[in-house]
Amino acid sequence: MNVLQTALDAIDLGAIYALAALGVGLVFSVMRLINFAHGELVAVAGFSVYALDGQPLWIRVIAGLASAVILALIMERVAFRPLRRAEPSTLLITSFAVSYLVQHLIIVVFGSRPLGVSFLQELSGDVAMGSLRLPRLEVVTVAATVMLLVGLIVFFHRTPLGIQMRAAAEDFTMARLVGIKANRVIATAFAISGCLAAFLAFIQVVQSGTVSYRMGLDLVLMAFVSAVVGGIGSLVGATLGGMVVGITSVCLQTFLPPDTRVYRDAYLFGLFLVFLIARPQGLIFRKADRERV
Amino acid sequence: MTRKAPPDLATPAILVALLAAIATLTVVVAPAMQRPVTEAFIYIVIVVGLQIFSGNCGVISFGHVAFVVVGAYVSAILTLPTHKKHSMLALPQALEQLHFSTIESLLVSSLAAATVALLIGFPIVRLRGIVPSMATFALLMITHTIALNWKAVTGGRQALVGLPLDTTIWVALGGAVFAICIAVWYQQSTRGILLRCTRESLVAAESIGINVVGERMVALIISAFVCGLGGVLFAHFLGTLNANTFFLDTTFLVLSMLVVGGYRSVTGAVFGVAVLSMVSELFRYFEQGISIGAFSLPSLPGLQEVALAIIMLAILVARPDGLLGAQEIGRLYLLTRRLFQL
Numbered sequence: 001m002n003v004l005q006t007a008l009d010a011i012d013l014g015a016i017y018a019l020a021a022l023g024v025g026l027v028f029s030v031m032r033l034i035n036f037a038h039g040e041l042v043a044v045a046g047f048s049v050y051a052l053d054g055q056p057l058w059i060r061v062i063a064g065l066a067s068a069v070i071l072a073l074i075m076e077r078v079a080f081r082p083l084r085r086a087e088p089s090t091l092l093i094t095s096f097a098v099s100y101l102v103q104h105l106i107i108v109v110f111g112s113r114p115l116g117v118s119f120l121q122e123l124s125g126d127v128a129m130g131s132l133r134l135p136r137l138e139v140v141t142v143a144a145t146v147m148l149l150v151g152l153i154v155f156f157h158r159t160p161l162g163i164q165m166r167a168a169a170e171d172f173t174m175a176r177l178v179g180i181k182a183n184r185v186i187a188t189a190f191a192i193s194g195c196l197a198a199f200l201a202f203i204q205v206v207q208s209g210t211v212s213y214r215m216g217l218d219l220v221l222m223a224f225v226s227a228v229v230g231g232i233g234s235l236v237g238a239t240l241g242g243m244v245v246g247i248t249s250v251c252l253q254t255f256l257p258p259d260t261r262v263y264r265d266a267y268l269f270g271l272f273l274v275f276l277i278a279r280p281q282g283l284i285f286r287k288a289d290r291e292r293v
Numbered sequence: 294m295t296r297k298a299p300p301d302l303a304t305p306a307i308l309v310a311l312l313a314a315i316a317t318l319t320v321v322v323a324p325a326m327q328r329p330v331t332e333a334f335i336y337i338v339i340v341v342g343l344q345i346f347s348g349n350c351g352v353i354s355f356g357h358v359a360f361v362v363v364g365a366y367v368s369a370i371l372t373l374p375t376h377k378k379h380s381m382l383a384l385p386q387a388l389e390q391l392h393f394s395t396i397e398s399l400l401v402s403s404l405a406a407a408t409v410a411l412l413i414g415f416p417i418v419r420l421r422g423i424v425p426s427m428a429t430f431a432l433l434m435i436t437h438t439i440a441l442n443w444k445a446v447t448g449g450r451q452a453l454v455g456l457p458l459d460t461t462i463w464v465a466l467g468g469a470v471f472a473i474c475i476a477v478w479y480q481q482s483t484r485g486i487l488l489r490c491t492r493e494s495l496v497a498a499e500s501i502g503i504n505v506v507g508e509r510m511v512a513l514i515i516s517a518f519v520c521g522l523g524g525v526l527f528a529h530f531l532g533t534l535n536a537n538t539f540f541l542d543t544t545f546l547v548l549s550m551l552v553v554g555g556y557r558s559v560t561g562a563v564f565g566v567a568v569l570s571m572v573s574e575l576f577r578y579f580e581q582g583i584s585i586g587a588f589s590l591p592s593l594p595g596l597q598e599v600a601l602a603i604i605m606l607a608i609l610v611a612r613p614d615g616l617l618g619a620q621e622i623g624r625l626y627l628l629t630r631r632l633f634q635l
Binding site (some may be wrong): 232265 | 352355382413415416417419420422423424430431434435438441508524545548596597601605613
């Protein structure tokens with residue numbers, strides 16, 4: 001029972017990190033941008049849900065999705081498109097600034113304290129499976145993540161736009177030479193990352209019952225770690241990395257002696273550094289990413 | 294036969310003269326401005342410290358505030374009086390009895406920060422491309438988690454109070470001058486030039502036998518030392534320290550300062566601190582709420598940061614290389630002299 005519970009916790013957190021890493025990795029794969037502001041897409045979706053308290057569920061869900069997608073597209077248009085040819089480090093700093101800007105805009109409007117919000121409370125209980133009782137939210141999260149991943153796989157392999165995006169991720173310049181529209185591909189990547197962020201926001205809001213301007217911060221940091229562990233630029237790698245990081249985190253939480261559990265994140269980031277010594281290129285390394293001379 | 298370019302002494306000379314003039318003016322004309330000016334000088338130490346690493350190797354670091362944290366905490370532990378340590382912390386006997394003056398602590402604490410860089414820098418500096426920047430977050434998160442939870446040594450969430458307030462405007466000026474001299478010296482040393490080769494092209498630099506990891510480590514250790522020094526000065530400027538004193542907000546501010554001026558030049562780093570300190574000061578004033586005639590602006594927390602981010606974004610979009618690019622003020626000075634045949 002306890003083992004199963006821990007396993008589900010691990011897979012649940014792994015799924016959440018995988019979605020976060022996928023959102024970051026998707027944008028990186030088409031424009032070499034590490035989007036630090038991905039966390040703020042989560043926060044904005046969360047605050048949309050908060051602001052529409054009392055409205056029907058479908059309106060709040062659509063508003064959450066729409067706000068994250070719109071913000072993602074605005075970011076791309078205003079901040080990142082002018083810098084498309086800049087160095088990756090400049091882009092990273094820019095996304096850091098965008099993140100800081102959105103965070104503090106939220107503070108100006110909503111204040112800096114976490115705000116309570118009721119959303120999808122039907123998901124907060126346990127679900128009985130034979131003699132097992134599992135948290136309903138975790139079961140739903142894992143199921144929804146699997147569905148999202150399947151949907152993305154179908155999109156990337158069966159639709160023209162998805163295939164174009166994979167081509168662009170493989171070699172952006174070459175893809176443009178054969179007629180793939182750069183703006184469309186990049187905008188789609190941002191839109192999808194917005195959807196994934198909104199989904200993460202829903203999970204977080206149900207889980208914690210609060211929204212705050214920092215709600216996406218831990219997620220985005222973990223997404224960075226996951227993306228690097230998985231092999232930056234690879235979408236399969238991002239998903240795998242997210243799973244690995246999530247499972248490691250839950251294992252640390254479970255197996256560390258109780259009085260050192262507060263240092264879980266320090267251990268996690270420490271393990272990350274050790275991992276980098278062993279495998280600096282990440283789990284999945286694509287030859288196309290090696291620097292050409 | 295190759296000859297090294299003559300050392301650029303004009304850059305440190307001009308910067309130091311400017312800072313000294315600002316300090317003197319502040320003390321004589323506007324004593325009320327001493328605190329913000331002192332703070333800006335301390336930021337110069339930290340930002341120039343970061344520039345030593347990021348500017349020369351091209352890897353933007355989000356983790357250097359970790360070295361600031363280490364410097365600040367080590368200094369707090371070394372300089373707090375024994376009875377205060379006894380009431381706030383649970384240190385081993387020997388550490389509790391230890392008492393250093395701030396001057397002694399400056400050296401020891403900065404060395405502690407450099408040691409941390411030596412111990413955990415290696416996995417990060419050997420990464421390539423954008424990945425090391427992301428990995429530097431690990432440094433920040435590790436030190437933050439430890440500072441937040443290691444109650445016996447750092448006080449955890451509870452603030453350490455009563456640090457000796459020894460960072461006067463002149464001490465901060467001394468720190469800034471030291472940081473600038475170290476940065477310019479390193480930049481013009483052979484090792485600095487080798488590291489900048491790796492910044493321009495990693496592959497080409499390796500092909501002529503430059504040891505990328507080794508050169509990056511040297512820069513990281515020097516820059517951690519200077520950032521640690523900044524942390525010590527900051528701790529003794531504020532007199533109080535908790536785990537959230539130096540975290541993401543500091544990281545953002547320090548990076549903005551570095552990038553706005555142009556991270557590849559020491560002058561740019563100093564210039565960025567000057568610009569953003571003035572902007573922050575202005576907004577700190579506005580944030581309290583102002584009224585001009587019938588028009589009144591309410592106080593809005595967060596507005597200062599919003600303005601800061603917008604300014605930074607505007608500069609990044611307009612000039613991705615920062616206001617000064619890779620220019621140093623000394624070179625500009627020589628150039629104008631040659632231009633006008635002075």
